Amino acid sequence: MSDKTILVVGTYDTKDEELNYIADVIREQGGAVATMDISVLGDPSAPCDYSKHDVAEAGGSSIQAAIDSGDENTAMQIMAQGSAALALKLYREGVFDGLIVLGGTMGTDAALDLCQALPIGVPKYVVSTVSFSPLIPPERLPADVQMILWAGGLYGLNSICKASLSQAAGAVLGAARAVEKPDFQKPLIGMTSFGKTVLRYMVSLKPALEERGYEVAVFHATGMGGRAFESLAGECAFAAVLDFAPQELGNHIMGSTISAGPDRMTNAGASGTPQMVSIGCYDLVDFIGWQDVPPKLAGQEVHAHNRLLSSVMMTPDQRREMAQAMCTQLAGAKGPVNLILPLEGGNEWDRPGGPLHDADGLSAFIDEIRAHCPDNVTLIELDSHINDAEFSDRVLAEFDAWVTAGVVTT
Template identity: 60%
Template sequence: MTDKTILVVGTYDTKNDELEYMADRIRAMGGGVMSMDISVLGDPERATDISKHQVADAGGQTIQALIDQGEESVAMQAMADGASALARSLQATGKFDGVVILGGSMGTDAALDICQALPLGVPKYVVSTVAFSPIIPADRLSADIQMILWAGGLYGLNPVCKASLSQAAGAVLGAARAVEIPSNERPLVGMTSLGSSCLKYMKLLKGPLEERGFDVAIFHATGMGGMAYESIARSGGFACVMDFALPELGNLLAGSVINGGEDRMLNAGAAGIPQIVAPGCLDLIDFAGWQDIPDRYKDRPFHPHNRLIVSSGLNAEERRETAREVAKRLKASATPAHVILTNKGIEEWDKEGGPAHDPDAFAEFCDEMRRVMTDPITFTELDCHINNQAFADKALEIFDAWIADGTIKTET
């Protein structure tokens, strides 16, 4: 008997020994293995549980057709599509508890799709020769993916690569045994923020929301946090969202890699999730510490938040642009969107005497928000700062009204 089963995925025609080594390590620790072959040209040394023909069929192709078309990248995309569909179906019916995928650049490309096909909480480990490489864009990463560099693993087993492969085997089995899969026993509110010193409303809202029977997940709006938030929103995982930190959208418009993806602020509305929105930190612009600052921003001072992030402020016209973009995205929503503007400030550092205090630019931002937040958006302006109790009280007032009229569902 085995307690947890791990799906082991890779191109068995070229990496049979390495994949079998990981499978053997999992079995030696008491785990079960389900093997999936995503190769095209060759065959494994022995049959896998899920053959390459089954994978190709799930992707709407045949292996022979993929060979005949003669383009490796096209063939592997079809195999990635098939493997993703099979993995999603098999996991939904309880056939495996975690996945480990092995690959070079081609296999990693497929692995990223497979991991994105699986829900949050299913352990996902990718052993890759390009792990943590800049060739992997952030928007290809699933919310809880884990990556291990396949050091010394380009061809064949050796003591160096066995260290990576054995760690991966132990990590995925251990994660499958330890993980607490989200239970969905209580409806979930998704909230965005940017730390707890710059934006403080989470401290005022989390307890009251929990007292109302909701769980609250708070996402750090520094790129990957926004992507995780959007991933759950895309799948309809929230009863309501309180999207109160929007710097990722401004960063996207500025060309910064610290963004939440092109679909930031679009998924909740498309999935039928009601949205309460505020423009927290939408006055800031952040770039990665290693990223070259675009020329159009080089005339303004940048402050190193740490070695990873440098920050500055948006000018008046840029703030107007962000206001227009927020309105554009919310007007695409299929469900109610209520925007709260706090006209005394939208983050701790924009108060008088603070490093981000720019009253003229903020006044223009507020003016643009008033102009563009029109039907079907509901717009409320508060004469307070976003970190004041009055803001939290208004958010709860809207939330309670939506519970009363059935806009927010109280059952999962």
């Protein structure tokens, strides 16, 4: 008896030998395998459990349509859409417990859509010739995907690529056996923040909300954390969100590659999830420390956080742009939005006497928020700093009022 089943996906017309090797390793370790073919032109050496025809039809198309397109990009997008739809259906039916996809650039392009379709907690592994490459934009990476470089495996099996393939096969089976999936028995609150040296509200808010019967997940707003947050918000996973660290939006509009995507601060609103928003680190733009400063920030003072991450402090004009962007993103929200605006600053370093204090910049940002705050957003101004107790106390008071009014469920 096999305890877990792994769905093995790839273009079986060109990667048949490698995909079958992965399947054999999984079976040797006591797992079971289901196979899915996302190729277009050729056929596997033996029939797959889910054929290329099944995949194309699941996406509302056909293999013939993919062929007739005469374009490999169009054809693979048909297969990407179909594999995502079919995999989600199969997972919901309990057909498999974990997923592994093999590919070069073509297969990886499809793999990202497929993995994105599956919820957090489903083990999903991508074995790719472009793993960890800048070819892959952050917004296309699923929140909990695992990747391994398919070294030396462009054409045919060898001892180098077997090392990667066998590791991935064992990893996905082990993950399927060990994973403790979210059970959502308690209503979940999603919160964004940075570390305690710069933002501290979660230290008091998390236990206070847990005492009220909620589970609290705090997301590190450094690109991928915000991507995971937005993904879950779009799936209506949260009873409410406390999106207090919007810096990824500033990163995005200022040209940093540390971005959670253009839809940052929109998915909770689109799903109608109640949200409280604030300004944690709104005034900083993070960028990759070993790369050049984004052109839009050239000539501004740089603070190196570590060898991976550096920050630039926004000018007053850039803060106005940030304020307008926040208001634009929140304007489409279908659920209630409270924008809590601490008038004395948004991170520990910007207090008077601190290394990043800029009274004119803060004033410019506040004025712009006041001028552009959309009608669907309740603006709450506080004569305090975001790290003061007054901020957390007001958040809890507003949250309790939402619970009493039935806006947030218990």
